[in-house]
Amino acid sequence: MKQTISILLNNRFSDAERLIGLFSASGYRIEKILLLNEGDKNLSRLLILTDSENKNLDNFLTRLRQQVRVVKVESTEGDALDGRLSVSEQLKT
Amino acid sequence: MQTTALRTRQPISQSGVKKMRGAGILLESLLLEGVDTIFGYPGGAVLHIYDELKKFNGRLRHILCRHEQGAVHMAEGYALATGKTGVVLATSGPGATNTVTGIANAFMDSTPLVVITGQVPRPMIGTMAFQEVDIAGITRPCTKYNYVVDDVSELAEIVHEAFYIASSGRPGPVLIDIPKDVTAEICDFDPSRRPSIRKVFNSRSANEKQISDCLELIARAHKPVFYIGGGLARSNALGELMQLVELLDYPVATTLMGLGAFPAKHTNCLGMLGMHGHFAANCALAEADLIIAVGVRFDDRVTGDVKKFAPFAKIIHIDIDASSVRQNIKIHLPLTGDAKQILSQILLALSQKQLLALPDLNPWWGKIHAWQKNYPLTYQQSEEMIKPQFLCEVLSKLTNNDAIISTDVGQHQMWLAQYYGFRRARQSLTSGGLGTMGFGLPAALGAQLAFPEKQVIAFVGDGGFQMTSQELATAVQYRTNLKVIIMNNSSLGMVRQWQELLYDKNYSEIDLAESPDFVKLAQAYGAKGLRAKKPSHLEAVLNEGLNTKGVVVMDIQVAPEECVFPMIPPGAGHKEMRLR
Numbered sequence: 001m002k003q004t005i006s007i008l009l010n011n012r013f014s015d016a017e018r019l020i021g022l023f024s025a026s027g028y029r030i031e032k033i034l035l036l037n038e039g040d041k042n043l044s045r046l047l048i049l050t051d052s053e054n055k056n057l058d059n060f061l062t063r064l065r066q067q068v069r070v071v072k073v074e075s076t077e078g079d080a081l082d083g084r085l086s087v088s089e090q091l092k093t
Numbered sequence: 094m095q096t097t098a099l100r101t102r103q104p105i106s107q108s109g110v111k112k113m114r115g116a117g118i119l120l121e122s123l124l125l126e127g128v129d130t131i132f133g134y135p136g137g138a139v140l141h142i143y144d145e146l147k148k149f150n151g152r153l154r155h156i157l158c159r160h161e162q163g164a165v166h167m168a169e170g171y172a173l174a175t176g177k178t179g180v181v182l183a184t185s186g187p188g189a190t191n192t193v194t195g196i197a198n199a200f201m202d203s204t205p206l207v208v209i210t211g212q213v214p215r216p217m218i219g220t221m222a223f224q225e226v227d228i229a230g231i232t233r234p235c236t237k238y239n240y241v242v243d244d245v246s247e248l249a250e251i252v253h254e255a256f257y258i259a260s261s262g263r264p265g266p267v268l269i270d271i272p273k274d275v276t277a278e279i280c281d282f283d284p285s286r287r288p289s290i291r292k293v294f295n296s297r298s299a300n301e302k303q304i305s306d307c308l309e310l311i312a313r314a315h316k317p318v319f320y321i322g323g324g325l326a327r328s329n330a331l332g333e334l335m336q337l338v339e340l341l342d343y344p345v346a347t348t349l350m351g352l353g354a355f356p357a358k359h360t361n362c363l364g365m366l367g368m369h370g371h372f373a374a375n376c377a378l379a380e381a382d383l384i385i386a387v388g389v390r391f392d393d394r395v396t397g398d399v400k401k402f403a404p405f406a407k408i409i410h411i412d413i414d415a416s417s418v419r420q421n422i423k424i425h426l427p428l429t430g431d432a433k434q435i436l437s438q439i440l441l442a443l444s445q446k447q448l449l450a451l452p453d454l455n456p457w458w459g460k461i462h463a464w465q466k467n468y469p470l471t472y473q474q475s476e477e478m479i480k481p482q483f484l485c486e487v488l489s490k491l492t493n494n495d496a497i498i499s500t501d502v503g504q505h506q507m508w509l510a511q512y513y514g515f516r517r518a519r520q521s522l523t524s525g526g527l528g529t530m531g532f533g534l535p536a537a538l539g540a541q542l543a544f545p546e547k548q549v550i551a552f553v554g555d556g557g558f559q560m561t562s563q564e565l566a567t568a569v570q571y572r573t574n575l576k577v578i579i580m581n582n583s584s585l586g587m588v589r590q591w592q593e594l595l596y597d598k599n600y601s602e603i604d605l606a607e608s609p610d611f612v613k614l615a616q617a618y619g620a621k622g623l624r625a626k627k628p629s630h631l632e633a634v635l636n637e638g639l640n641t642k643g644v645v646v647m648d649i650q651v652a653p654e655e656c657v658f659p660m661i662p663p664g665a666g667h668k669e670m671r672l673r
Contacts, residue, residue: 013241018233025234056421063416068238068258 002031003052004080007064008072011035011044015069019046022067026060028052032081043071049081110283115245115276116145119209120153121284122252128180130154130171130542132164136184137224138211141276156542156571159563161188163535165195166561169204170539173522174497174549176327178205178259179539185211186224189270190231194529196266197235201526202350203323205264207255208232212241214274229270237265245278250288262294263414264327296413297430304442306426310407311443314383315452316460317343320366320395323350323525324388324412325432326518331355333436334387340443342454344461346374348389349506350525353515357494363461367395369507369657372468372670373461379667380460381406388432390417392526401666411435468659468672470511478652479628481505481580485512488552488578491635496520496548499537501557502528504586507657509552531560534577538568541575548576548639555581555605565618568644576639577620577646579611582653590656594671595663615646624648 009015016035023030032049052060057075064073113121119142123131133155135143146155158164161183168179179199183192189210199206213222229239238258240251248271255267299307311317325334331354338345338361345355346363355362364371366378378384384406389395396402399421407425410418415429428435472482485508494514499522500506506523515521522540524532537551558579568575585603592600612622621641625634631649638647659670 013243014229014233017230018238021233059416059418066262066414066416 001052002078003050003057004076004078005048005050005061005064006074006076006080007046007048007070008038009044009046010042010069010071012042012069016044016046019064019067019070020048022064023048023050026063027055028060032079034081047081049079109285110281112279113282114141114145115248115271115278115280116141117148118245118248118280118282119252119271119276120145120149121282122249123180124149124152125284125287126252126256127177128153130156131180131182132156132158132167132171132539133182134158134161134164134184134188136186136188136211138185138188138213138273139182139276141273142182142209142211155182156567158535159566160561161191162194162531163561163564163567165192165199165206165208166529166532166535167539167542167564167567168206169195169199169202169532170499170522170536171543172204172206172539173536174519174540175543176519178207178256181206181208183208183210184224185213185228186226188224189226189228193231193235194527196232196268198524198527198529198532199266200235200237202524203264203327204266205259206266207252207259208266208268210268210270211276212270212272215243215272216274218272229268232268235266236268239268240270242269242271242275245275245280248275248280249282250290253288254290257290257292261292263324263417296434298434299428299430299438303426303428304438307409307428307439308442308446310383310409310426311341312451315454316381316405316457317341317383317385317454318363318377318381319343319345319355320348320378320384320386320389321345321351321354322348322387322389323354325351326354326388328388328413328432329518330387330433330436331518333433333440336440337436337443340440341451342458343385344377344458346370346377348392348395348525349510349523351388352510352521352523354388354518356516357514358516363465365510367392368397368661368663369511369659371470371511372659372672373464375659375661375667375670376464377461378403378406384408386410386412387436388412390414391419391422393419396422397661397669398664398666401668472655474628475652476628479625479631479649481508481582481651481655482512483628484580484631484649484651485509487632487635488550489513491632491639492548492550496550497522497537497540497544498550498552499523499533499540501530501533501553502587503530503554503557504582504590504655504657505552505554505580508580530554530557533557534561535564537577538564538573538575541568541573542571545573549574551575551577553577553579554586555579555583555608555611556585558611559605559608562614565615565620565644565646569619573644574642575644577644578635578638579646579648581611581648581650582655583608583650584653586653587657593656594660611646611648615644618644620644620646622646622648624650626650
């Protein structure tokens, strides 16, 4: 089951890497990834597309929510990054 | 020489802004957190800090370890025995990487630590400079949080927040990596102004609905059992549990990390759960219709095959960490929050509903007593060789099962857990989750340095002892009374056991017969060395060793072919226990 996980975080030095690392450490393959600034200098949104097949997603989302600097975690089924990655197409040209 | 007495923190008298270098701000900040002891090892990147440390003589005690892994295990032992946060100071590069095993150990066992490492100066980061390593990157998966300090003006706040994170919620290790030039930089520091930090770990209590659901499950339980672990001890919730046990007359089974959290000799205590747990404890879990799990994480060494785990039970899980349940265990009623608070809520609700008709537990206790009677822990006594189980029994008797005892991982750890009969929380210091050989000796030393007058024993195997035996020098240097008991079976016993039982006796690389003479080794370190080979000499040797002042190493040579039973083979269910 494809899942897009959205994490709002206070992104100080290396906080995004800590969260990204938690995906592979928990057996979640990262298929797409996008880190966006949310206006405030330190507030970022991390969007990751992953596959939650045979996994306890609720438990993983709870772990993400408990991480230091994490403000909010949401998850939606499917690939919510589809349109947002068009920038990469632009970079290719 | 530094004394071994614990010092209380001297309040800083003058308030107001002072100009200090980063190294001084760091150490002042540690004092403000109530730190009295640092376990460390100097090196190039932390020289400014060690230079500053001299000025804190009498306020901060530094223990010079012999290896950074030993330093972290000492800080863990100190933290486990006292309940405070342990502090480590190490240099960059190899000093930092040597801390990793200890940090991972603390992460698995929820031990609060703040580990401070030096880093190469900021302009040199990323250049593969001498003794440079990305320790923040290396430790990210095994710390609760870590920092690279980029600006000296943030240092005080970072230290304050690090201690908060390490000790709150589910405790764990936090690492602060400080580039050398940051420790040299001058900055304003106001010790009277505490930095404000965002509190992220709110201790929740259970709501009314949850408590009434809990009572309903209790009202219907004919085969209940408490399954308790290290979280109960961390939460100081024994009083609440004891009242509940007295009120409900439920049996109590503990995990390895929960040893002593409920007294082993209490009539309701079934002993330890899991792979080498007591028969009755494992059977009680397997047949229970209600499990109240407190401060545990359903570790695989406890559950065995999750598909066969407690098939008839409704499970109430009380834990401060909502994510601590393993996958695939169905929890009927999760109660996230502080165990002490939630247990007292249940108690209050029970006392208000005094006449809640509770099912008769006599048939359940009858079954449990039959398990206990028919399948007690047993071993074959010998006239010729010291049986390891006998060693644990004699040690328990001689110390009135009241000593603080650490272990490594393996057979000696399991036998001690089975036979010692721990009385209270913070008495058993063991490496549970990570299973770290070499943990025992330094962890015991950390506890001994915290409690110089108490009887503290490192109970280790001959394999684990040789991984951190250099810390004997530290034990002697600080004039401690540490006692080290080596359960010496001249082999890697647990590996040998698995090879015997699961690999058709194909013994591969488990022979440690060519180890040094541990009595002479002790003497070389300035400690006393004793040896026992015969059961008839055991008690006299232990008595002499335990009652001699100073550091004593007792080499107890035990029967090498003994296996730990009961044993639930890996991947099996609780009902598939092997007794022989």
